Amino acid sequence: MAMHSAVSYPLGRPACKKDAKALQFIEEMTRNVDSVQEKVLAEILSGNANTEYLQRFKLGGATDRDTFKSKVPVITYEEIQPDIQRIANGDRSPIFSSHPISEFLTSSGTSAGERKLMPTIQEELDRKQLLYSLLMPVMNLYVPGLDKGKGLYFLFIKAETKTPSGLLARPVLTSYYKSDHFKTRPYDPYNVYTSPNEAVLCVDSFQSMYSQMLCGLLMRKEVLRVGAVFASGLLRAIHFLELNWQQLAKDIASGILNPRVSDPSIRECMSRILKPNRELADFIIKECEGQNWEGIITRIWPNTKYLDVIVTGAMAQYIRTLDYYSGGLPKACTMYASSECYFGLNLKPMCKPSEVCYTIMPNMCYYEFIPHDSANHGTISRDSPPRLVDLADVEVGKEYELVITTYAGLCRYRVGDILQVTGFHNSAPQFKFIRRKNVVLSIDSDKTDEAELQNAVENAASILRPYDTSVVEYTSYADTKTIPGHYVIYCELHIKDPTNSPSKEVFNQCCLAMEESLNSVYRQCRVADNSIGPLEIRVVKDGTFEELMDYAISRGASINQYKAPRCVNFTPIVELIDSRVVSVHFSPDAPHWTPERQRLEV
Numbered sequence: 001m002a003m004h005s006a007v008s009y010p011l012g013r014p015a016c017k018k019d020a021k022a023l024q025f026i027e028e029m030t031r032n033v034d035s036v037q038e039k040v041l042a043e044i045l046s047g048n049a050n051t052e053y054l055q056r057f058k059l060g061g062a063t064d065r066d067t068f069k070s071k072v073p074v075i076t077y078e079e080i081q082p083d084i085q086r087i088a089n090g091d092r093s094p095i096f097s098s099h100p101i102s103e104f105l106t107s108s109g110t111s112a113g114e115r116k117l118m119p120t121i122q123e124e125l126d127r128k129q130l131l132y133s134l135l136m137p138v139m140n141l142y143v144p145g146l147d148k149g150k151g152l153y154f155l156f157i158k159a160e161t162k163t164p165s166g167l168l169a170r171p172v173l174t175s176y177y178k179s180d181h182f183k184t185r186p187y188d189p190y191n192v193y194t195s196p197n198e199a200v201l202c203v204d205s206f207q208s209m210y211s212q213m214l215c216g217l218l219m220r221k222e223v224l225r226v227g228a229v230f231a232s233g234l235l236r237a238i239h240f241l242e243l244n245w246q247q248l249a250k251d252i253a254s255g256i257l258n259p260r261v262s263d264p265s266i267r268e269c270m271s272r273i274l275k276p277n278r279e280l281a282d283f284i285i286k287e288c289e290g291q292n293w294e295g296i297i298t299r300i301w302p303n304t305k306y307l308d309v310i311v312t313g314a315m316a317q318y319i320r321t322l323d324y325y326s327g328g329l330p331k332a333c334t335m336y337a338s339s340e341c342y343f344g345l346n347l348k349p350m351c352k353p354s355e356v357c358y359t360i361m362p363n364m365c366y367y368e369f370i371p372h373d374s375a376n377h378g379t380i381s382r383d384s385p386p387r388l389v390d391l392a393d394v395e396v397g398k399e400y401e402l403v404i405t406t407y408a409g410l411c412r413y414r415v416g417d418i419l420q421v422t423g424f425h426n427s428a429p430q431f432k433f434i435r436r437k438n439v440v441l442s443i444d445s446d447k448t449d450e451a452e453l454q455n456a457v458e459n460a461a462s463i464l465r466p467y468d469t470s471v472v473e474y475t476s477y478a479d480t481k482t483i484p485g486h487y488v489i490y491c492e493l494h495i496k497d498p499t500n501s502p503s504k505e506v507f508n509q510c511c512l513a514m515e516e517s518l519n520s521v522y523r524q525c526r527v528a529d530n531s532i533g534p535l536e537i538r539v540v541k542d543g544t545f546e547e548l549m550d551y552a553i554s555r556g557a558s559i560n561q562y563k564a565p566r567c568v569n570f571t572p573i574v575e576l577i578d579s580r581v582v583s584v585h586f587s588p589d590a591p592h593w594t595p596e597r598q599r600l601e602v
């Protein structure tokens with residue numbers, strides 16, 4: 001294909017005309033980071049000048065950075081929660097945005113145990129779409145021929161609710177998959193999925209997964225890439241296949257869809273796709289019936305060139321398992337995004353997971369960065385607030401906490417992510433995702449912080465009290481050796497009267513009590529998505545935590561300042577503590593969860 005010779009493509013040769021436009025857009029944006037950012041801030045501030053929120057800070061119509069930075073405070077969710085509640089309760093005045101709030105996006109970050117509600121506006125969908133449209137043009141630079149087959153992507157929607165005033169509240173991907181942007185996307189040969197929309201858009205996770213897997217099996221030779229949003233989602237799909245391959249093979253042999261898939265629109269569309277195929281059914285039985293699942297992905301989908309899943313941040317814990325199932329296929333982390341805003345993309349998606357960095361797109365929102373060194377831990381003192389750094393001014397090697405100002409009206413909002421600058425593409429900085437602040441445990445999209453863990457342990461401890469038993473020390477561990485992974489809480493106990501010690505049943509109830517006290521994202525993963533397994537308590541021998549302390553001190557920790565870690569992941573420590581386990585207990589039931597929020601009216 002002849003490309004215009006006068007245009008140069010520093011990123012590489014585009015695969016088609018549409019890609020050329022996308023790559024050029026990336027070049028334009030990344031060359032002009034500072035001026036794009038200035039323009040974005042001016043657009044946001046002038047567009048939202050009449051909002052109640054901005055009026056509070058008396059900007060007097062100013063749209064420049066200096067005025068903005070000197071008058072508008074840096075905030076967290078808790079500070080705007082009362083205003084968000086007013087919107088949820090029906091206040092339609094322009095509080096954050098001069099545009100009507102189209103819906104709430106429910107973040108996997110929580111506040112008081114419930115998902116945070118992020119107000120959004122209609123036009124944000126276009127911005128998200130724009131970022132999505134850049135992903136395949138970049139991928140096509142590295143993987144040729146993706147127009148010759150399909151992508152097997154396990155995509156899911158989650159339950160949605162309405163606020164008291166009737167606004168929808170749902171996760172950002174549910175909002176996107178249900179939008180016309182996704183449902184009526186124009187045909188693009190580079191972006192054809194095996195999953196029909198009907199299967200993606202079914203809220204029942206079994207029926208959705210079953211039909212998506214079935215389509216993937218039926219089209220197995222056409223599949224060129226296999227993916228899910230996060231690594232945990234892809235592993236869940238593989239586990240699903242382990243549990244359901246016999247029924248899937250039966251459906252394929254007979255051409256008759258499993259009656260458990262009852263959704264009429266899925267049944268209708270599967271009737272067009274599913275035809276009896278004995279040979280394929282036999283192949284699936286042959287591959288799945290043995291104990292050996294190593295390389296199962298490449299055995300069933302032999303033309304897979306890469307896995308499209310995020311394995312950065314908390315998802316890095318799944319890399320080894322993915323390698324096991326895929327024979328070490330490349331794992332492409334394509335983008336970095338959140339409910340609040342989509343941020344950027346990986347310009348070298350086929351790089352190793354440890355080298356993934358995301359190039360922030362300056363057109364998405366206005367970014368600022370709180371320098372985050374080990375001394376200040378990102379604390380902001382009221383007397384001498386640090387000067388936040390602009391996108392164009394961050395320095396290579398340094399860590400920062402991300403602060404954003406969005407078109408939907410969040411102003412100087414702390415996202416909670418810690419990023420490190422690894423380099424630049426043109427003048428756009430590239431960031432490695434370091435971690436989410438204050439998260440001790442995460443298996444899927446759940447994020448449990450220290451306070452939530454502490455609260456869970458206290459609730460379990462109250463069940464032990466009648467047995468004169470107390471929790472002396474505890475720590476936790478995200479066990480991802482099982483699929484799905486699960487939380488492990490190690491407890492050292494003081495049992496006053498061993499003749500009246502708690503029974504196994506009592507410990508099981510402690511597990512459940514902990515689960516009941518964890519946040520709604522955890523409970524949703526447990527109940528609706530089955531993406532987290534039952535919580536486990538491992539009771540350890542007396543003196544185990546002292547041994548842990550000795551170990552830490554032998555490695556240089558200060559005796560005075562030593563605190564038991566609330567989460568362990570360093571292998572020698574986990575091995576030490578595991579060797580001291582005296583009993584293990586699992587949650588006997590699923591905790592309560594409904595899509596309804598507990599605290600919509602405050």
Ligand code: AMP
Nearest residue numbers: 107108312313335336337338339433436
């Ligand atoms: P949510 O608000 O539920 O949409 O979750 C957004 C959060 O997920 C971000 O703030 C990050 O902490 C995390 N996240 C999103 N994309 C990535 C990524 N590519 N790598 C690591 N973490 C990510």
